[in-house]
Amino acid sequence: MPMISITLNGQKIEAREGQTILEVAREHGIRIPT
DSSP states (O other): OOEEEEEETTEEEEEETTOOHHHHHHHTTOOOOO
């Protein structure tokens, strides 16, 4: 699956296309209150 680059909380992160922001944040240890 293709990768995309996003910036989350000031950090540049690689994510798989189709992942949600919440999934990516959790994988990288970034807490988003839900």
